[in-house]
Amino acid sequence: LPPILFLFMFGQHVAGWFGLMVRVCSAPMMLIGKSVSDAYASEFSKLLRDDPAALKALFVRTFRKLALLGLAPLTVIVVGGPFLFGLVFGEAWTEAGVYARFVALYTFAEFCCFPLFLTPSLLRRQRVQLAWDGVLIGALLAGLWTVWSLGWGPRAAVLYYGLCFALMYFIHVWISYRMLSSLDTEA
Numbered sequence: 001l002p003p004i005l006f007l008f009m010f011g012q013h014v015a016g017w018f019g020l021m022v023r024v025c026s027a028p029m030m031l032i033g034k035s036v037s038d039a040y041a042s043e044f045s046k047l048l049r050d051d052p053a054a055l056k057a058l059f060v061r062t063f064r065k066l067a068l069l070g071l072a073p074l075t076v077i078v079v080g081g082p083f084l085f086g087l088v089f090g091e092a093w094t095e096a097g098v099y100a101r102f103v104a105l106y107t108f109a110e111f112c113c114f115p116l117f118l119t120p121s122l123l124r125r126q127r128v129q130l131a132w133d134g135v136l137i138g139a140l141l142a143g144l145w146t147v148w149s150l151g152w153g154p155r156a157a158v159l160y161y162g163l164c165f166a167l168m169y170f171i172h173v174w175i176s177y178r179m180l181s182s183l184d185t186e187a
Helices: 002-010 012-050 052-089 091-102 104-122 126-149 154-186
Strands: none
Touching: 002 012, 002 126, 002 154, 012 052, 012 091, 012 104, 012 154, 052 091, 052 104, 052 154, 091 104, 091 154, 104 126, 104 154, 126 154
C-alpha cells in the first residue's frame, strides 16, 4: 500500500526511490528475521507446553540478540545511506539512500521485532494482533494524508512512515511482553 500511496501523492520518481529503498533495506532483515521467527515459534510452542514461566526469558533474550545484531546495519544506513545507494545504483538513486536514512529506525525495529510478532498468535490472542494492525493502518494513512495535504513533501512523508512503523513495532513488542508478564501472574 505505501508505494501506491507515494505514487499517488508524489509521483513516479518518489515512488521508485521509495520502492527501491524498501526492497534494499527490508529484504535482508526479513530473510534473517524469518529464520529467527521460525526458531522462536518452535521454542515458544515447546515452552508454552512444558515451561510457560520460561517464555518471557526467551522473548527478552531473542529481542536483545536481534537488537545487538541490528546495530551495525542501522549505523551503516544512518551514516552512509545516500552514498551507498548512489555508489551501487547510480547517482540518480541517491535520494533512495536519503529515504533509507529516514527509515533506519524502522528497519532496525523491523529486524528486532518481526520474529516476535508471532507471540499474540501463539498465545491465541489474535484479536490483539488484529487491533494492532488496524491502529497501524489508521495511523499510517492519517499521517501520510496529513503530511501530503500540508504540502510537506516526500521526505517528510518518508520520515513519518519510518517513525510510525518504528513506534508501532516497539508498541507491539511492549504489548507482547505484557501478555507474557500476565502469564506469570496467572501461574
